[in-house]
Amino acid sequence: MTDPTGDRRRFLAAVGAAGAAGLAGCSGFGGLDGSDAGTDAAANASGSTAGFTEFRGSGPLAEGRGEFGGTRIADLPDLSGELTVYLGGGEGGLYRDLVSILQEIYPDFRVNLRESGTADAANTIIGEGEATPADVFWSVDAGSLAAVANEGLTATLPAAVVDPVPQTFHPDDEWVGVAGRARSIPYNTDALSAEGVPESVMTIPDRPDLAGSMGWAPTYGAFQAFVTAMRILEGEGTTREWLSAMVEAGVTEYSNEFLVSNAVADGEIDAGFANHYYALRVQASRPDAPVDLAFTSGDAGGLINAAGAAVLAPTDAQQLANTFVRHLLSAEAQEFFATRTYAYPMVEGIPPVGGLPSIDELNPPDIDLGRLSNLQPTLELMREVGVL
Incomplete structure (x- = not known):
């Protein structure tokens, strides 16, 4: 549980001096609008390499973070086609902003986003059953993802999707965590x-x-x-x-x-x-x-709970849906979650913000x-x- 210095409670002391402007770049958290979400995305609209700039939040928490490891968007297959994504929660619109960035990077990619509460989204999918039009269920709560998986409505995610994430956050490969809290x-x-x-x-x-x-x-x-x-x-x-x-x-x-x-x-x-x-x-x-x-x-x-995503078994766009989830686990998207929602990244190489102890330094229950x-x-x- 403890961090290397042995101090479990150190990180906010480093944050406090930053002030309100210091935590900018996180709409829905601190009343910030995330208006820079697509600033540089237009430059990448041809499908060229996406950098961290358009994904990263602004302000001192994001300063000096540089380039990180992990799978980059440039290393992934392009997103092309149309997906229907049921979004449970969404962190005050921030997840919608991430979808917008991806759509700007890939002009041939479109997401029909249906937003509701986590339980409502899960219950809707369960009620629709095999007839659900959803290709992906993206939720801020692992319990809602598991509820849909328990009904046999999720596809098993391939190793290429889940392997970068600790096993705790993809227990049966029916869903995978994309951001931790x-x-x-x-x-x-x-x-x-x-x-x-x-x-x-x-x-x-x-x-x-x-x-x-x-x-x-x-x-x-x-x-x-x-x-x-x-x-x-x-x-x-x-x-x-x-x-x-x-x-x-x-x-x-x-x-x-x-x-x-x-x-x-x-x-x-x-x-x-x-x-x-x-x-x-x-x-x-x-x-x-x-x-x-x-x-x-x-x-x-x-x-430590997780927001995560599942590909739904009835989808006719499974390959595209899997590629979309891989994009949520890209280094750039993980930096988005870290610096805009202050969540814990799910992949190695992307540190949390503000001196938070890493997941490895905490001691969650088994x-x-x-x-x-x-x-x-x-x-x-x-x-x-x-x-x-």
């Missing part, structure tokens, strides 16, 4: 020291100093995936006890995890539960905010992400405890 504990640095944040999420209810000072967003999908992971890892009884103990300790409820992170920065609460990138969003608008991150070790609090699709028992448990 880590669970974290944002904490107020005026209220807590780095050492004051528990290294195990399971011990938080037992900390009297944190009673009444924690926040969560139980209606938020990422939090429900975290509780699902806890239920799988610890069992239903232990998870029920943890949820009940948190309620008894006076945890404060918010509607989403950006608000949790913002409340930490405001000093409304001392710490909370949120995906890692929300603290960056806070820093984008409030560079002096007293907020930093901790990552727990080996438990549900250290879960869990099949596909099992996160079994959400209903989690919702029932949360209702039983009175969390929902």
Whole structure:
């Protein structure tokens, strides 16, 4: 879990001085519009080599990142033809921006993008079954991808697609992760020291100093995936006890995890539960905010979930769909995810931004992400405890 310096909570200190402008280039995160998304793409419209410039976010987080390894777009087959892509989520329009860049690079390539929530997109595909017009399901949540795969509606991805990605993020080769997000504990640095944040999420209810000072967003999908992971890892009884103990300790409820992170920065609460990138969003608008991150070790609090893509079995454009997914894993697209959505890259050679510890330096639990699709028992448990 720890990075080479042994400091789990160092990265936001380096980010804070950058200011709001320092986190530019990420629409949907910090209110930025990503207007440079296609600046140089026109120069590549003939299908010539695509560089990093049109993919990379702007501002100090992206400065000095240079050229990286990995498979470059120039090394991939051209995209030519038409795909229907069901997009679940999309990070505030950023994924749409990436599609636009690819369409500018390849003038003979067009994507019919149908956007909705992750569960809605998965349920639509399942309802359509073999008659679905979708060629690709691209979702911000591994559980929704697994739900479609469990219905036998996804094709097995070839080795050329999945091999660059760690096995955890393509457990059965029915889908593959394209961008990662880590669970974290944002904490107020005026209220807590780095050492004051528990290294195990399971011990938080037992900390009297944190009673009444924690926040969560139980209606938020990422939090429900975290509780699902806890239920799988610890069992239903232990998870029920943890949820009940948190309620008894006076945890404060918010509607989403950006608000949790913002409340930490405001000093409304001392710490909370949120995906890692929300603290960056806070820093984008409030560079002096007293907020930093901790990552727990080996438990549900250290879960690394993934946005990913699956090629649907009924498609008549399987080769083109596979090539599209390979483009999402190109070095350029991975740099897009890293510098515009602040996600964890899925391929070796592309570092995360802002001094984030790499995935290898974290200690996530050993869990099949596909099992996160079994959400209903989690919702029932949360209702039983009175969390929902």
